[in-house]
Amino acid sequence: MSDNSSKKVAIVVLAAGKGTRLKMDIPKPLAPLHENTLVDYVIDTFKDFGDITLVTGHQRELVEEHVNKKFENINYVYQKEQLGTGHAVQTYLKDFENSRGYDYTIVTCADTPLITKETVSSLIEEIEKGSNAVCATFTADNPTGYGRIIRKGTGFQIVEEKDANDDQRQIDEVNSGLYIFKTLYLMDHIFNLSDDNKSGEFYLTDTFSPEANVTPLLFEEPREFLGVNNLIQLSQADIYLRRSIARYLMLEAGVRFTDPSHTYCYSKNIGQGTHLFQNAFIDDKTVIGKNVIIEQGVTIKNSIIEDGAIIKANSYITDSKVSNGASIGPMAQLRPGSNIGEGAKLGNFVEVKKSNIGKKSAVSHLSYVGDAEIGDGVNIGCGFITCNYDGANKNKTIIGDGSFIGSDTQMIAPIEIGKECYVASGSTINKSMPDGSFAIARGRQETKEGMAKRFIKKKTDK
Known part of the structure; x- marks a missing residue:
């Protein structure tokens, strides 16, 4: 949002979908992406721009319970019947008490996790120039399935795939599903929608006319508008997410x-x-x-790795x-609660759990350290x-x-x-053991000269 804007913004997230094509026994907004869900990314992107309301439907209890655990101040409206995007926004405007108290209303989908804050800011800046509504669009190499953008004069309309004619289907500028409206304009147009179309639904896109x-x-980058409808697209979203992070790290943070x-x-x-090496x-x-x-x-989860550390393979x-x-x-392996001190060394096949290892201490190989406090400059041999x-x-x-x-030592x-x-x-x-002491605790060795032949078995020729 521009710095001088004092407009109130509402964000409506359409989160009622069942997600049948995802082949998962969970509602579509909760489909996993990395260690979050689709709707987590959407809320995280939009939460700084205004008040968020989720329009829920299929398995609403699961969606609302999940969101309430991760975010605060999220509102909900229940869409009992899924009769199209227009019907979802009608439900929001009728059932959310303060829906008319905002200057602008943004509508987005819970299955588009890659939209950036920069894109949202661009939409707000555009509508502040005087438009009644703005639709984010992009050019698709294969526009099949998308609503087509039909530009006419200074305005436009959106024709859905099922309702488009052959000429309209050749258009490659398509609807992203992300919109911002002046709230008064939305209220004036949303309740006049018709379901007289091939889907029998109320289209939000019909509020746009030339x-x-x-x-x-x-927008030049279509990837951020990827909607996740099946497992192939879920995988693509994960790939795009990682690519965007890697690009940022390489160009802006100096990470190799x-x-x-x-x-x-x-x-x-x-x-x-x-x-960062591969894999x-x-x-x-x-x-x-x-x-x-x-x-x-290497795998690292929820951890802090300080300057100059080396995390070796696997x-x-x-x-x-x-x-x-x-x-x-x-x-x-460092299990939860491990704290490895400055300049310390853990070698191959060392496992540490809920332990502190002091500065410049070494546990070089084949050892287990659990529930321990190891001081500075300690040397621990193999098999500890x-x-x-x-x-x-x-x-x-x-x-x-x-x-x-020493090696092969056990601490009880x-x-x-x-x-x-x-x-x-x-x-x-x-x-x-007190400070400075020496300990040895093992059986006494006995050596019997000449007795080895009683125990060494030789192969017999066949």
């Missing part, structure tokens, strides 16, 4: 992609100089700092934090295990700064190892 001072606003078409990045919160998956809740390396096959990170300059993997679960409760392991824990929690302790390899430790 004599009515209405404007078709042509080895192969953006095969990188599954949904976060825009990534710092300059970071390098990495990064969700939209993750924040990544500057000069980070994310190697191939590592999996969830609900965790990796501090500056830390190195993770390859093939490591915190035995944190006693069958009923999770118990804590604490290891102090500067300690050395709850247990506390002091600072600068040394635990010999192959030990099972079940008693706490």
